[in-house]
Structure formats: C-alpha cells, structure tokens
Amino acid sequence: MLQFDQVSKSYPGGFVALDRISFRLEKGEMAFLTGHSGAGKSTLLKLISLIERPSAGRVLINDIELSRIRRSQIPYVRRDVGIIFQNHRLLMNHTVFDNVALPLVIEGFTGKEMVKRVHAALDKVGLLDKVRCLPATLSGGEQQRVGIARAVVNKPPLLLADEPTGNLDPDLSKDTMRVFEAFNQVGVSVLVATHDLGLVARMKYRTLTLKQGRMINDGLLQYQEPV
C-alpha cells in the first residue's frame, strides 16, 4: 500500500536527510521506524504526509505517486493518513472533544454521528471521562492519547506516529503501543517512528532502521539485554 522507491531528500545547503530509501508497507501491516535523532525518521514521515516533497525518487500510496498530487488535493490526502505528533499539537484553548472532533468537522460531520465517533475514539484510548477537559489540565500521557484519538477518529487506513512515546514512562509507552496494535488488528496499516529500541525489540514487529539517511536494517530487530 505504501511504497518508497529510491527516495532521496536533501535540504538546501547540501544536507542529505534521506539517501535512496526503498521499502514497501503492505495493507494491514505494522512496522517500526528507528534510528538516532537526525537519522531521517521525521523526514520520511513528512514525505508521506506531504509536508515535504522528495528531491529524487517516488513515494507511492496504492500505486498513486504523491508527486502527482496537486497542492489543492493535499488536504484530501491528509484525511486518509492519521498522524500522531511527538508534541501532540493539540488546540490548547479547545476542549478534548473539540480537538478530537476537528477532523470530523473538516469532513462535514455534524450532530449525533460526530458525537458518536468522537466518543468511540476517546473510549478506545480510555479518556471518555475527560471529554469536557481542556488539554492543559491533562497529563503528558493523556495529551498524547488525545492526539491518538484525533488521528484515528475518521478511521484512516494508514496511521503514522512520530515518537509517540517520547515523553512517556515505560508503562505508558507499552499501553500506547498496545493501542496501536489494536488498530493494526482491525486492518489499519501502522508506521511508528521511535528510538525506544527496547520496546521495539520486545514488540516483535518488522523494524526499519535508518542511519544517517540510509536504511541499514529491514526486518525483526534482535533484542539485546542491556549490559
């Protein structure tokens, strides 16, 4: 479903963020994207969500080349891709309900249908009791889960997460990953960028490892006990 074909991305000044990356992510597959900071994880996700365009190579979703997507079509592509951000990117002066409802409002949902879907999404991440709260009154982990609820509320077929466990303690991290697993089990393709290698190895999913813009590993990651 998602395919990278010899994709490179370099920024003005000569910095090469991605160097000839190729991989495929099948429908209903879950994979991790790891690597140190600056290895190009975020850049790769930005190419999928059309925040950046590749310098060379092709990014395809369902065999449609993203470079053929016109600027005016970008919003419609983003509706098909749920994105979870490391720094949550919630609207701080709106309630949890309004934040989660935003993608639905944009797509023209109203009334009962919207309320039903928002409640379903918040229920999945276990925040149904915080529906009227402002994000600022929630903990970091809860804010992250509001972000997840917003990403999945319109049931996108592809889910991207950028360091979703970046600010969470190990237990919360595990819970968050379980949420992604649950979505994956109902057929959503999931790509999670994280540098939490221990967690990745324990989860036993395909892992793409980036190092200085190159793909150095594609497959299961061997878990090494810390010495």
Next chain:
Amino acid sequence: MSILFTGRATGAAAKKISLLRRFIMFWLNHVRQAIASLGELWRTPSASFLTIAVLGVSLTLPATLHLLVKNMQQISSSFTQAAEISLYVRDNVPANQVQSLVTILQADQDIAQVIFVSKQQAMAEFQQISGFGAALNYLDTNPLPDLIRVLPKNTAAQAAESLLQRLSSERIVEFAKLDIDWLTRLNAIVSMLQQAVAIIALLLLSAVLLIIGNTIRLSIMNKKDEIEVMKLVGATDAFIQRPFLYTGVWFGIFGGLLAFLVVEMMLWWLQSAISNVTALYQSDFSLQAMSFSEFIGLLLIAVLLGLTGSYLSVRRHISAIEPTGP
C-alpha cells in the same frame, strides 16, 4: 471520495443524506460558523471594540459628508426654483394683448408656471413693503410696468438662458431678466463639493479596507499554530478561511452600525443650532437625516468592505502558512 483509497467513502457525504437535508445543513453550518466568529470577537472585547471604533469613525466621515451634500442640494434646489425669468411688458400695451401672451406662455412646453402681476398689483405690493405708504398716492401715474414671472421647467442654467433668449424676442416684452451668473456659480460650487466628497469618501473607504485587512492578518498570525494543526488533519484553505471572512463581515456590520449611531447623535446635537440659524434667515430649511435606504446602503458598503478586506488578507496569508512537520 478519497483520492488514494478507491472505495473509501469519506466524510459526511458517505452517509446517504437527502439533497434537501444537505442544503439545510449547508446553511446551518454557515450560521453556526458566523455565530462562532461572533463568539470569537466577544472573547477579545477590548481588541474587537478598538477595531470596530476605528471602522465606525472612518465610516462616519463619508456618511456625514454625504448628508452634507444632500442638504446642500436641498438648499440649492430651493434656489434654482427661484431661477425665474421676469418679463417686463412695454408701456401702453393693451391689456388683452398682455392676457393673450400669458395664455400662450401657459401653453408653452418649456414653462412650468406663469404668474401675471399687473402694474396695479405691483403698486399695491410696493406700497405695502416699501413703507412709503401714502406718499405714493401723490404720484400722477403708476410708473411700474406689467410683469410676467415665468418659471422654466428645466432650471439648469443653459436651458433657462435659451428660454430667456426666446422670450425676450416677444414683441410686447420690453426686456427679460434672469440672474444666470449667480446660478452657474452655485451649481459649479455644488458639483465641486460633490467631487471633493467623493474623493474623500473613496480615501476613507480604502482606509477601512486596509484596517480590516490588517486586523484579519494579525488574527491569522495569532492563530498560526491552530491553522497548521488544521492543515495537518486535512482542512482545505476554504475551510480555514471561513471564520476569518465571517469576522470581517461582523466588523463591517458593527462598524456600520456605530457610524450610523454617531451620525444620528451628531444630527441630534446640531439640530437646535441649525434651527436657530435658519430661523434668523426665515427659511423653511429643515435638516435631513439619513433615510432608511441610506442606512441599509451604509451597512451594505461596510459589510462589503469587511468581506473584501478580510478576503484579500486571508488569500495571501492562509496559503502562506504551511505546517513544518510532525
């Protein structure tokens, strides 16, 4: 419909909704967004009030100037009514010839009204007004001529003059008189004032446009983060624009209303002063306030300016904001 995922129904369109219901929802959504924008203004009362006050003042000036011109025209039109032609009849013309001229003039298509003042009437009037009274009785003969006052249908200076030419060639008319220089001057001044008012109004209205555009630009900048998030979850520019356009419309409505109130208060304040002046001139001039259609016109112009100002600003600035990444 999704671009990338064929068969993935997206949005509310996925549900089977009747056309009528969708039509109603469309307008309902607009009303909801309009009210939401109003709420947004309400939440920042001091900033909103300042903007509205600036708009109100900027709109008050053109509105006042418009009223000034309107009242000037009222005065000058009462003057042009006085643009009558006086025909002085030769001495010793038999009364029946004078009468037949009056009848001919009354049938003339260019003439609105003919008033005949005989020499006896003129004498009586003169006696009354001049204060010579009985002294005039000592005159042997009445020195005043018969007078025919003609009001032309077309009171414009040129038409009146050509009528004057025609009437002065009548055989029994000694001479005809029309104070035409005075009339041309008045008309010239009024039309100059009108043009000056139009230019000033144009300048002030473009100021309103710029003020609204700048205010909307600032509020877009304030909401940069929010706009980025909306773009990231798939909002189109049109969707993001709408609340800002409604804000512009509300600014227009409130600015227009404020301008109307200020103008009304100004008229109320000036009313007594003006009636004092007009009483001194024994004129029946009364100050004309804004009519209902002018009020609606003012509001429409204000709303249009608000919408245009915010549209110009929104077009430039919302597409310029692009999310920089997860």
